[in-house]
Amino acid sequence: MQDIVRDWYKSSYTTPANNCVETRFHANGSVDVRDTKDRSIPAFNVGSAGWNTFLAAASQGSFGV
Template sequence: MSFDPVGVEWFKSSYSGGDKECVEVAFLPDNLVGVRDSKARSGPALVFGAAEWSAFTAAASRGDFDG
């Protein structure tokens, strides 16, 4: 899946602390969500549907990925 990155507004979580080792997220057209590495902004981005993104963020909020 691809998208045109022109005009896309990327943001970091308010929990990121402002350093450069974060992921950035963008809400894209067609109910899609883009995710990219903040250290490699010109590199590839992952694109997820809204349902997949919602499931991921819910699992993260529950602590499912905590080590």
């Protein structure tokens, strides 16, 4: 297993209905992502480049939220 540098973290933008995801960061820059509402669904891992691309798109409003 990769070294975890920050355990599961829920966004401060979480709604009262828990419509969000949780993230966990690894030393190599990759990020695990899981559904807050159903933690029985396995998490998936995103490499650092993919995560940074996602963050850039989200900050530019690319997802309409």
